[in-house]
Amino acid sequence: MKFGFIGFGEVSYTLSKILLSYGFEVLTSTEGRSKKTKELVKSFNLAVLDSFEEVARQSDILISANSPQSALAIALKYGSLTDGIFLDFNNISPNTAKQIENYLTDEHFIDSAIMGRVSSEELNLYFSGRKAESFVKSMRDFINNNESHSDINVNINVVSDEIGDVSKLKILRSSYTKGVSALLVETFETAEKLGLSEDLWEILSLTENRDFETSSKSRISSSNKKAKRKYEELNEVLEFLDDVDKKRKSKIMALATREKFEKLKNRK
Numbered sequence: 001m002k003f004g005f006i007g008f009g010e011v012s013y014t015l016s017k018i019l020l021s022y023g024f025e026v027l028t029s030t031e032g033r034s035k036k037t038k039e040l041v042k043s044f045n046l047a048v049l050d051s052f053e054e055v056a057r058q059s060d061i062l063i064s065a066n067s068p069q070s071a072l073a074i075a076l077k078y079g080s081l082t083d084g085i086f087l088d089f090n091n092i093s094p095n096t097a098k099q100i101e102n103y104l105t106d107e108h109f110i111d112s113a114i115m116g117r118v119s120s121e122e123l124n125l126y127f128s129g130r131k132a133e134s135f136v137k138s139m140r141d142f143i144n145n146n147e148s149h150s151d152i153n154v155n156i157n158v159v160s161d162e163i164g165d166v167s168k169l170k171i172l173r174s175s176y177t178k179g180v181s182a183l184l185v186e187t188f189e190t191a192e193k194l195g196l197s198e199d200l201w202e203i204l205s206l207t208e209n210r211d212f213e214t215s216s217k218s219r220i221s222s223s224n225k226k227a228k229r230k231y232e233e234l235n236e237v238l239e240f241l242d243d244v245d246k247k248r249k250s251k252i253m254a255l256a257t258r259e260k261f262e263k264l265k266n267r268k
Contacts, residue, residue: 001025001138001139002025002026002059002061003016003024003027003060003061003062003063004028004059004061004082005026005055006028006052006062006064008028008040009065009066010118011089011114013040014123015089016044020044020045021151022142022146023143023146024142026046027058028048029048029050029051052078053078053081055078056079056081056082057082059082060084061087062081062086062087064079064086064090067090067229068092068093068096068232068233071088071092071096071100072096075104075109079100079103084108085108085110085135087110087127088109088111089113091233091236093167093237094240094243095239095240095243096167097163097166100163106131106163108131109131109163110132111127111128111129111132111167112125112126112127112166113125113126113166113170114126115169115173121151121152122153122155123153124155124157125155126157126159126166126169127157127158127159127166128159128162128165129162132159132160140156171237171240174233174234175234175253175254175257177219178223178234178237178261179253179257181230182256184219185223185224185260185264186260187200223261227264230261231258234254234257237258238255241254
């Protein structure tokens with residue numbers, strides 16, 4: 001079974017490492033990619049093809065893990081080139097997932113997500129769509145037959161046979177996590193100005209948990225480094241909430257969170 005990746009960032013890196021350890025063949029291309037990405041790909045035992053069009057045509061499973069902003073364009077450009085299954089791991093809205101389904105049909109498209117940290121010791125994958133069950137079964141059969149293993153524990157979950165269900169969960173999770181991150185950034189910006197950040201970490205660790213400071217500092221760092229990506233993902237969140245609540249009563253926090261990330265991305 002051949003897995004192809006369009007683009008090669010953190011998600012593609014982690015998934016490739018797991019797939020290779022289980023004995024799957026992994027394809028990608030460094031066409032138009034940065035020097036850093038090319039060096040990263042070279043460090044792996046991947047089949048590197050001349051173009052992403054070739055990757056799409058030769059893949060049994062084609063994976064898009066880029067950005068919400070480019071997700072639809074990538075699906076339209078490359079998804080139709082594969083005879084196999086197209087998986088989208090971007091933080092896209094259910095509407096975008098439905099647009100991809102309308103173009104590729106649910107014979108070729110599965111709604112996909114990684115829930116939780118991408119680079120942790122445990123990876124949680126979620127799928128929905130008519131082909132989700134059969135896809136997961138074929139993966140498990142391949143792994144069992146090859147008696148291979150990965151250092152990362154992988155949990156695979158099928159939510160339903162409906163395209164869009166995983167995207168709904170992904171968007172709601174995104175709304176929550178980014179809201180928490182925005183509040184942390186803002187709170188500790190003020191604490192630092194007052195010279196009280198160390199005291200505040202100690203106090204909040206008492207009311208939250210002993211790992212609170214470590215995990216929260218990671219959130220703050222990620223929020224600053226990936227502000228542009230998170231801002232784009234919040235546009236998807238707001239699009240979804242618009243559809244759920246036309247009166248916009250459920251968007252107060254999401255709107256404020258997007259405003260915060262807009263300011264963070266514009267600092268650079």
